[in-house]
Structure formats: C-alpha cells, structure tokens
Amino acid sequence: xxxxxxxxxxxxxxxxxxxxxxxxxxxxxxxxxxxxxxxxxxxxxxxxxxxxxxxxxxxxxxxxxxxxxxxxxxxxxxxxxxxxxxxxxxxxxxxxxxxxxxxxxxxxxxxxxxxxxxxxxxxxxxxxxxxxxxxxxxxxxxxxxxxxxxxxxxxxxxxxxxxxxxxxxxxxxxxxxxxxxxxxxxxxxxxxxxxxxxxxxxxxxxxxxxxxxxxxxxxxxxxxxxxxxxxxxxxxxxxxxxxxxxxxxxxxxxxxxxxxxxxxxxxxxxxxxxxxxxxxxxxxxxxxxxxxxxxxxxxxxxxxxxxxxxxxxxxxxxxxxxxxxxxxxxxxxxxxxxxxxxxxxxxxxxxxxxxxxxxxxxxxxxxx
Numbered sequence: 326x327x328x329x330x331x332x333x334x335x336x337x338x339x340x341x342x343x344x345x346x347x348x349x350x351x352x353x354x355x356x357x358x359x360x361x362x363x364x365x366x367x368x369x370x371x372x373x374x375x376x377x378x379x380x381x382x383x384x385x386x387x388x389x390x391x392x393x394x395x396x397x398x399x400x401x402x403x404x405x406x407x408x409x410x411x412x413x414x415x416x417x418x419x420x421x422x423x424x425x426x427x428x429x430x431x432x433x434x435x436x437x438x439x440x441x442x443x444x445x446x447x448x449x450x451x452x453x454x455x456x457x458x459x460x461x462x463x464x465x466x467x468x469x470x471x472x473x474x475x476x477x478x479x480x481x482x483x484x485x486x487x488x489x490x491x492x493x494x495x496x497x498x499x500x501x502x503x504x505x506x507x508x509x510x511x512x513x514x515x516x517x518x519x520x521x522x523x524x525x526x527x528x529x530x531x532x533x534x535x536x537x538x539x540x541x542x543x544x545x546x547x548x549x550x551x552x553x554x555x556x557x558x559x560x561x562x563x564x565x566x567x568x569x570x571x572x573x574x575x576x577x578x579x580x581x582x583x584x585x586x587x588x589x590x591x592x593x594x595x596x597x598x599x600x601x602x603x604x605x606x607x608x609x610x611x612x613x614x615x616x617x618x619x620x621x622x623x624x625x626x627x628x629x630x631x632x633x634x635x636x637x638x639x640x641x642x643x644x645x646x647x648x649x650x651x652x653x654x655x656x657x658x659x660x661x662x663x664x665x666x667x668x669x670x671x672x673x674x675x676x677x678x679x680x681x682x683x684x685x686x687x688x689x690x691x692x693x
Contacts, residue, residue, distance in 0.1 A: 328361070330357060331354060331357045331358060331361070331366070334350055334351075334353055334354040334357065335354055335370075337350050338350040338351050338354065338373065338377075341377075342381075343376065343377045343378075343379075343380035343381035344377070344381040344382070345381055345382065345383050347377045347381060348374060348377050348378045348381055348383055348386050351370055351373055351374040351377055352374065352386070354370050355367060355370045355371055355374060355390070358370055364397070365404075368394055368397055368405055371390040371391075371393055371394050372394065372409075372413070374386070374387065374390045375387040375390050375391050375394070375413050375416070375417075376413070378390070379413075379416045379417075379420075380563065381563075382562045382563050382565075382598065382600075383598075383599050384416075384420045384423075384599075384600065385424060385599045385600065386599070387413075387416070387417065388417065388421075391410075391413055391414070391417050394410060394413070395410060395414070398410055407442060407446065408446045411439075411442060411443065411446060411448070411485060412485070414439050414442065415439070415452055415456065415485065417435075418432075418435060418436060418439060418456045418460070419456060419459070420600075421435065421460070422459075422460050422463040422464055422602075423463075423600050423601060423602035423603070424600075424601060424602075425601060425659070425662040425663045425665070425666045426662075426666075427666075428666065429464065429666065429667065429668070432460060432464075436453065436456065436457055436460070439453060439456070440453050443485065448483050448484065448485045449480055449481050449482075449483045449485075450476070450480055451477060451480035451481060451482060451483065451485070451486050452483075452485040452486050452487075454473050454474075454476040454477035454480055455473075455477045455486070455487070455492075455495065457469075457473040458470050458473035458474045458477055458499075459495075461473060462502065464663075464666075464667045464669075464671065465667050465669045465670075465671025465672070465674075465691075465693065466693070467691070467693055468693060474499055488523050489521060490516065490521045490522050490523040490526040491523060491525065491526055493512070493513075493515065493516060493521060493526075494513075494516060494525075494526045494527075494529055494530050494533075496512055497509050497512050497513045497516070497530060497533050498533050500512060501533045501536050501537050501540075504540075506536075506537035506538075506540045506541050507537075507541065509533060509537050510534065510537050510538070513530055513533070513534060516530050517530065517534065525563075527554070527557075528554070528557050528558050528561075528564055528567060529564070529567055531550050531551075531553070531554030531555075531557070531558075531567060531570070531571070532554075532566070532567045532570035532571075534546075534547075534550040534554070535547050535550045535551065535554075535570045535571065535573060535574050536570065536573075536682065538550060539573065539574065539577055539682055539683075540682065542685075544577065544578060547574045547577070547578075548574065548578065550574070551571050551574045551575070554567075554571065555568070555571045555587075558571075559590070559591075562594045562598070565591065565594050565595060565598060565603045565607055566602075566603050566606055566607070568587065568591050568594075568607070569606050569607045569610040570610075571587065572584060572587055572588065572607075572610045572611070572614060572683075573610055573613070573679065573682060573683040575587060575614070576610070576613055576614045576617050576683040576684070577682075577683050577684070577685055579617060579618075579621060581618060581622070584614050584618075585628060588611055588614065588628070589628065589629045591607070592607075592611065592630070592631060593631050594607075595607040595608060595611075596631050596633055596634065601659050601662070601663075602659075602663070604659065605656045605659035605660060605663075605672075605676070606656075606676075606679075608652045608653075608655050608656040608659075609652070609653065609656035609660075609676045609679065609680065610679065610683065611648075611652045612648070612649050612650075612651075612652030612653035612656060612680075613649070613653075613679070613680045613683045613684065614683075615645040615646070615648040615649035615652065616645075616646075616649040616653070616680075616684070617683070617684060618645040618649075619644070619645035619646035619649055622645070623644065623645060623646060624644075625642050625643060625644045625645075626642065626643065626645070627641050627642055628641060628642075628643050628648065629641055630643065630648075634651075635651075636648065636651045656676060657673070657676070660672045660673045660676055661673070669693070671691065671693075674689060674691045677689050678691070
C-alpha cells in the first residue's frame with residue numbers, strides 16, 4: 326500500500342461523473358487511506374464518496390461513510406467543521422425511508438439530531454420541515470405529513486433549502502398527493518414551460534404530470550407528458566422511479582411495443598439497484614403492464630428478462646400472466662417489509678393505488 330497507489334485512485338475517480346464505478350474506486354481509496362492511518366485523507370475521500378453515491382444511484386453506500394464523517398466531526402469539530410456536513414445530512418435523510426431495515430425510531434432520531442445541528446449553526450427549519458413532510462408521507466403518516474407541509478410553506482428560506490425549481494416540484498407533488506390534480510398541473514406550468522428548472526427538474530415533474538393526467542382520464546395529455554418526458558430520463562438510472570410512471574402511461578394506453586421496449590431497457594436497472602423502494606415500485610409497474618397484457622393478449626411472447634431473475638428461461642418466451650404474477654409477488658414481498666417497519670399497510674396500499682391508476686380502475690381509499 327502506498328501514497329502513489331492512493332494518488333492513482335484519486336486521479337481515476339476525479340475524471341468520472343457520479344456513478345457506481347466512481348463509488349467503487351473511492352471505496353478502494355478510502356480503504357487505502359485508512360491503512361495509511363491518514364485521517365484527513367480518509368475524511369476527504371468519504372466526503373467525495375457520499376456525493377458520488379448519493380447522485381450515482383447507490384445512495385445506500387453513502388450511509389456508512391456519512392456516519393463515519395459525522396462521528397469525526399463530533400470528536401473534533403475544529404478540524405472537521407459540522408456545518409460542512411449539513412447538506413450531506415440532508416441528502417442522507419432525503420432517501421433514508423427507502424430502506425426498510427432502518428427503523429422509524431432511527432429515522433426520527435436522525436431528524437431530531439439534524440434539527441439541533443441546524444439550529445446551532447444558525448439555520449432555520451424549512452429544510453427540516455420538508456424532510457419530515459416527505460418522510461412522514463413516505464411511511465404512511467399522512468396527517469403528520471400535512472402538518473409539516475404547513476410548517477414548511479411558512480418557514481423562511483435560507484442556505485439549506487432546495488433550489489426554487491425543486492421546491493416548486495415538491496409543491497406540485499404535494500398537490501398531486503392530495504388529489505388536487507388540476508391545481509397541480511397549473512402550478513407546474515413554470516416548470517413545464519421551461520421558465521424554471523435544474524438538473525432534476527423537470528425530469529421528476531413529468532411523473533406527477535402523468536399521475537395527474539391519468540387521474541383526470543386525460544390520456545392525450547398523459548401521452549404528451551410521456552413523449553416529452555421519457556427521452557429526458559431514459560438514459561439515467563437515477564430516474565428509475567420516474568421511468569416507472571412513464572410505464573404506467575403505456576400500460577393505460579396499452580402501447581405494447583413501447584411498453585415492452587421500456588421494460589427490456591430498464592429492468593436491468595431495477596435488478597441492479599440497491600434501493601429496495603425503487604426496485605419494488607418498478608417491479609410492481611412491470612407486473613401491472615403484464616397483467617393488462619394478459620387480459621388483452623394472453624399468448625406467450627418473447628421478452629428479454631435478465632438471467633439473474635428466477636423466472637428467467639433460456640427460450641425468453643413467457644406467458645404475460647406468469648410474468649404479472651411473478652413481478653407482483655416480488656414487489657409484494659418488499660412492500661411487506663415496509664409495512665412491517667412502518668406499522669401500517671401504506672406501502673401495499675400505494676402499490677394497489679398505482680396499479681388501479683395504470684389499469685383505469687376505481688382506486689382504493691387509504692385509512693390511516
């Protein structure tokens with residue numbers, strides 16, 4: 326192990342965009358820095374690792390690195406300033422509910438800890454309220470989410486809040502979540518017209534527009550959102566969940582050729598992701614597509630299914646009903662883990678609600 330090897334790894338990572346490949350290189354560099362007992366280099370590399378993992382589609386790999394950096398900051402805040410970690414703390418909390426192995430008590434304790442750190446560094450609580458709102462809604466505590474939404478909207482903006490495009494996108498999502506579809510579409514106009522945007526907006530916003538338009542039975546408008554929005558996310562695994570909503574439109578429209586192409590292109594992403602929530606959501610939407618196909622065109626057909634999945638066969642021919650049952654079952658297993666963690670049936674309900682939307686059926690109610 327040598328400084329020269331460490332330098333080579335750092336140089337190799339420096340030239341890459343956030344990705345699993347970059348994360349793997351940085352993890353090697355972290356191990357090497359630790360073997361050299363270089364605390365500051367280990368801290369700096371983990372900072373890079375957190376960002377690469379968060380924005381490279383493997384955000385679970387950031388959790389351990391972030392916890393290590395936070396512990397070092399608590400031990401020696403002069404050497405490793407706490408304020409420099411606050412945005413990374415925010416990134417961590419923004420995706421933490423996607424992992425059913427992390428208990429609610431741990432999530433809430435981290436939210437409380439983040440609140441304390443914001444306050445002692447002179448920040449307001451708008452960023453915290455947004456996180457608490459999202460996490461409450463993601464875990465089925467919708468009344469709590471509504472309470473935090475009101476606080477979020479009233480709190481002042483400061484250096485810890487998202488950009489205006491992301492905040493408007495969040496407002497649109499909230500309106501869609503509360504069933505105010507026409508209001509959400511109107512609110513999204515500055516985004517959809519291109520007057521406001523960022524590196525994830527409007528890409529994410531198209532998912533909400535598709536939900537809203539399908540909910541209003543405006544299939545032609547949903548098609549417009551698909552035609553414009555899908556090309557913007559088709560090449561980026563970070564938008565797997567958004568791709569899933571585009572598949573919902575194709576299911577409702579019974580656009581079999583494009584639906585199959587989308588599934589074959591993006592199913593490997595879902596198989597490879599370390600994010601259980603994203604895998605569950607995409608599997609469920611694939612299951613719904615094949616359920617619709619089984620009802621309309623039930624004969625076996627050729628479909629490229631990754632050979633890592635247990636349903637794969639060497640002939641690549643499948644009955645749509647068999648594929649529907651398999652993908653729904655796999656999604657259901659993951660949903661059961663979330664329901665057990667959350668102490669409710671929200672995640673299973675959410676999958677059923679999305680399925681009904683994609684099939685054009687009456688949607689089930691949710692009783693908190």
